[in-house]
Amino acid sequence: MQFTDAPDWRHSIEAYQAGDLQRAFDLIAKVPDTVTDRRFLSYRAALLLSVGRVDKAHGDIGRILRQKPDDDHALALQTIIEIVQNREGAALKIAQKAAQASPNSPSVLMALSYAQQAVFDLEGAKKTVEKITALDPQNALAWARLSELQASFGELDEALKSARKGFELKPGLSRTLTVLGFSQLMRIDTRKATESFKKAIASAPSDPLPRLGLGLAKIRKGDLQEGRRVLEIAAGLDPNNAIVRSYLGKAYYEEKRKDLSDREFETAEELDPNDPTPYFYDAIEKQTTNRPVEALHSVQKAAELNDNRAVYRSRLLLDSDDAARTASVGRIYSDLGFQELALRSGWKSSITDPTNFSAHRLLADSYSILPRHEIARVSELLQSQLLQPLNMTPIQPQMAFSNLFLVSAGGPGSMSFNEFNPIFNRNGFTFQGSGLVAENETYAGEGVIAGIQDHFAYSVGGYHYQTDGWRNNSDQADYIGDAFFQYDLSPKTSIQAEYRYRQVNWGDLQSKFFSDDYFQGLSNDEERNIFRLGGRHSFSPDSIVLASYVYQHAVTGTNDNRFPLQPIAGFPLDSTFLIPSEEDAHTVELQHLFRSRYVNLTSGASYAGINGQIGAFLTVPPPVGPLTLLNLNLDEDHEVYTVYSYAYLKLLSNLTVTLGGSGYFVHGSPDVIADNGEIYQFNPKGGITWQPFSGTTVRAAWFRNLKRTLVTNQTLEPTQVAGFNQFFDDQNATDSWRYGAGIDQKFTQDLFGGVELSHRDVNLYDITVDSDGVAPPATTGRTSDEDQIRTYLFWTPHDWLALRAEYNFDRFEFNETGHPPQDPLKLNTHSLPLGVSFFHPSGLSTAVTATYWNQSGKFQRALTGEQQSGSDEFWTVDAALNYRLPKRYGFLSVGARNLLDRKFNYYEIDKNNAHLIPDRMAFFKVTLAVP
Numbered sequence: 001m002q003f004t005d006a007p008d009w010r011h012s013i014e015a016y017q018a019g020d021l022q023r024a025f026d027l028i029a030k031v032p033d034t035v036t037d038r039r040f041l042s043y044r045a046a047l048l049l050s051v052g053r054v055d056k057a058h059g060d061i062g063r064i065l066r067q068k069p070d071d072d073h074a075l076a077l078q079t080i081i082e083i084v085q086n087r088e089g090a091a092l093k094i095a096q097k098a099a100q101a102s103p104n105s106p107s108v109l110m111a112l113s114y115a116q117q118a119v120f121d122l123e124g125a126k127k128t129v130e131k132i133t134a135l136d137p138q139n140a141l142a143w144a145r146l147s148e149l150q151a152s153f154g155e156l157d158e159a160l161k162s163a164r165k166g167f168e169l170k171p172g173l174s175r176t177l178t179v180l181g182f183s184q185l186m187r188i189d190t191r192k193a194t195e196s197f198k199k200a201i202a203s204a205p206s207d208p209l210p211r212l213g214l215g216l217a218k219i220r221k222g223d224l225q226e227g228r229r230v231l232e233i234a235a236g237l238d239p240n241n242a243i244v245r246s247y248l249g250k251a252y253y254e255e256k257r258k259d260l261s262d263r264e265f266e267t268a269e270e271l272d273p274n275d276p277t278p279y280f281y282d283a284i285e286k287q288t289t290n291r292p293v294e295a296l297h298s299v300q301k302a303a304e305l306n307d308n309r310a311v312y313r314s315r316l317l318l319d320s321d322d323a324a325r326t327a328s329v330g331r332i333y334s335d336l337g338f339q340e341l342a343l344r345s346g347w348k349s350s351i352t353d354p355t356n357f358s359a360h361r362l363l364a365d366s367y368s369i370l371p372r373h374e375i376a377r378v379s380e381l382l383q384s385q386l387l388q389p390l391n392m393t394p395i396q397p398q399m400a401f402s403n404l405f406l407v408s409a410g411g412p413g414s415m416s417f418n419e420f421n422p423i424f425n426r427n428g429f430t431f432q433g434s435g436l437v438a439e440n441e442t443y444a445g446e447g448v449i450a451g452i453q454d455h456f457a458y459s460v461g462g463y464h465y466q467t468d469g470w471r472n473n474s475d476q477a478d479y480i481g482d483a484f485f486q487y488d489l490s491p492k493t494s495i496q497a498e499y500r501y502r503q504v505n506w507g508d509l510q511s512k513f514f515s516d517d518y519f520q521g522l523s524n525d526e527e528r529n530i531f532r533l534g535g536r537h538s539f540s541p542d543s544i545v546l547a548s549y550v551y552q553h554a555v556t557g558t559n560d561n562r563f564p565l566q567p568i569a570g571f572p573l574d575s576t577f578l579i580p581s582e583e584d585a586h587t588v589e590l591q592h593l594f595r596s597r598y599v600n601l602t603s604g605a606s607y608a609g610i611n612g613q614i615g616a617f618l619t620v621p622p623p624v625g626p627l628t629l630l631n632l633n634l635d636e637d638h639e640v641y642t643v644y645s646y647a648y649l650k651l652l653s654n655l656t657v658t659l660g661g662s663g664y665f666v667h668g669s670p671d672v673i674a675d676n677g678e679i680y681q682f683n684p685k686g687g688i689t690w691q692p693f694s695g696t697t698v699r700a701a702w703f704r705n706l707k708r709t710l711v712t713n714q715t716l717e718p719t720q721v722a723g724f725n726q727f728f729d730d731q732n733a734t735d736s737w738r739y740g741a742g743i744d745q746k747f748t749q750d751l752f753g754g755v756e757l758s759h760r761d762v763n764l765y766d767i768t769v770d771s772d773g774v775a776p777p778a779t780t781g782r783t784s785d786e787d788q789i790r791t792y793l794f795w796t797p798h799d800w801l802a803l804r805a806e807y808n809f810d811r812f813e814f815n816e817t818g819h820p821p822q823d824p825l826k827l828n829t830h831s832l833p834l835g836v837s838f839f840h841p842s843g844l845s846t847a848v849t850a851t852y853w854n855q856s857g858k859f860q861r862a863l864t865g866e867q868q869s870g871s872d873e874f875w876t877v878d879a880a881l882n883y884r885l886p887k888r889y890g891f892l893s894v895g896a897r898n899l900l901d902r903k904f905n906y907y908e909i910d911k912n913n914a915h916l917i918p919d920r921m922a923f924f925k926v927t928l929a930v931p
Helices: 007-017 021-027 038-050 054-067 072-084 088-101 106-118 122-135 140-152 156-169 174-186 190-203 208-220 224-237 242-254 258-271 276-287 292-304 306-311 315-336 339-352 357-367 374-387 415-420
Strands: 428-438 442-453 456-467 476-490 493-506 522-540 543-568 571-595 599-620 627-635 638-652 655-668 678-690 696-706 734-748 751-764 783-798 801-814 826-839 844-860 867-884 890-897 921-930
Touching (some): 007 021, 038 054, 122 140, 140 156, 140 174, 174 190, 224 242, 242 258, 258 276, 276 315, 292 315, 292 783, 292 801, 315 357, 339 357, 339 783, 374 543
Antiparallel strands (some): 428 442, 428 921, 599 638, 655 678, 751 783, 801 826, 844 867, 890 921
């Protein structure tokens, strides 16, 4: 009788296939070492490898190869040993040699697939396993393996089908049950996933993998404590499993058990120094515990190791990982006060992966502090919302509205508002709120409730801001509400609905250099109701379609009851000037995002229809009047059609070229738009991003753009080319060319510097106004030139310290023909911010920024129209003291803008959002997050 015919042998194989490794070993424990049967030695070596006993397995494999050097089973097992011992190149050579000798052996091909995966050839690994399933359709383990690889490519439907096939072939096998469970979990079918994992655990109680899956399923259902307990069991079964340790650390993080989460992340880093995952989550832990410098080091390490995850992820999904990590670096930069680096991280992430929602959200947050970037900010927010998966991230009600008017440091919102979000998506809800009290009778507050329930997510909140302002008639009162809902019809298809409301009143907020140059009787008001529907469908992970429909009803009014007129007979005249308007507008946009190894393509089309009425009335009161000097009623009806396409060509691993263009067609009444009521324009786009050396990024861009009418100021079209913004808050029908170049350098992990220069030529299409025989002259030939210089140097010399120095220069020059009233003819502004930030692990931090300003120009008085030159130079100091509440419950902040109450003359080029005011604004702010 052959040894392999013995009953114990057969029963051991049955126990092994059922996942009962202990019984499998017990049944062959008494076999003497003198046995030379190759089949038995091969089987025992596989058993030994399954429990990590590589040395003993290596001995059995050596005995086999001495008998038969080309034994396919032995070579397959030797391949696995080489992979386990991190000798991937040797593993691939052995596997290829075995495949040449036995090209149709399932075990050899399976080993080859693991070797290909180990050298980052995930596509090759997938094709090899597909060959196994074709040769042996009844091989349950091959179908389970194929499911894993399909999931690595984001092919969730195909992964589920393969997992089901493996389960049908071997319904009691732990491996097939586990893979099926993960496929179901990725589709948020937590009930079926839980059942599959429990059956896998019953089949193989000592296998940690199904317990990992069960723990994640319980957390996704909202049972964090029970899920964490199961993960602890998984870690106990395999203490050296770095992935299990990383997920256990995430669970402790969610429970706000900092010491335990730190321990697990550190253990995972020691167990697998090449895995970026623990470094990434360790960075999040450090950022949210007031250690942003240490967080920066950890996330930089995760980014360096990102390609090591190619063992588990396809190239495209690796690009997504890199984009997510880069976006996370951006948030850390913002904590450090390195806003220029945050901005660069945002555009770099969106170029690397245009489908990455976190990259677009980072850009939106980064744009919020830059003048004349409101269109870019709210557009990036819209793109982020349409791309986002289900999540519990609260949507700040005011974020989707442009032109918030408030000083950038005021108001309750900030980028840190969203850092309290869970890193596990799980059923439940969260409340986040913020409030502010400041000088000049300034008050603000907002609250948002957000949550997830299986395939449904929501965010509902309100916002209020009011202030008396820094001078007469600079008051503001703003009320905003937002309700957002998202539902996943399938892993490939998601739909959204959102309602936004805003009611705001304000006076004359713009600083116009001379302190007495403002309209004392000016008041503005608006009310907007906005309804938005959106959707996302993924034909595949590298082919995504976005759709958006927005309807807006807006009623606005501008009233000046002390509008100055030229004196008549020595009488100074004040009149009443009124501009009421009412508008219904809607827009439809479609966008297709395509990704591949060598090219990313973003293409889209949109239609906007605007139907409205605008009036203009100028009356003189007694004793001269009543007298009507102007009475206009105009139709604002027009339509805007847009098509665009942007190609991001990855010519080399370190070189990306952007080529594209957009075409705009504006059709409206000749009463409103010149050239017979039509404007056609093609806008070419070009850019280059090059990394000639590690840490060095060189970029340049040139492009044309037309400021078209945008409903709610939002569009899906890319907002930047090679990091240069193309959507400034210009007047409608503004035609512009922008040329720019820049270089960013990472000198060390703690020292960064860069410079950016750009020039912009601006021209406004002629606009005529005609109604009932009253025809004011058309504006003609209105042009301007703009130059910008941005430089920065950032340094983190200590884990608790961040230093920054910047220099900015802005030059604006208008031609005097058709010069717009109230705008300066010339304006030169220099600024030199010098900042220091201190962070202590206790949660206490402080930041102080001293800024030198120098501005000069030739101005046109708003009240009289006369031209007058002026200049001023001064220093401002901004300071804040912050405290992070324990267990990530929120912030307390106290500080002041313009701390020394410096009075100065300054012209604010951003007419809708003040960034600098000649008055101190001391504030106290609190942000809370529950749970």
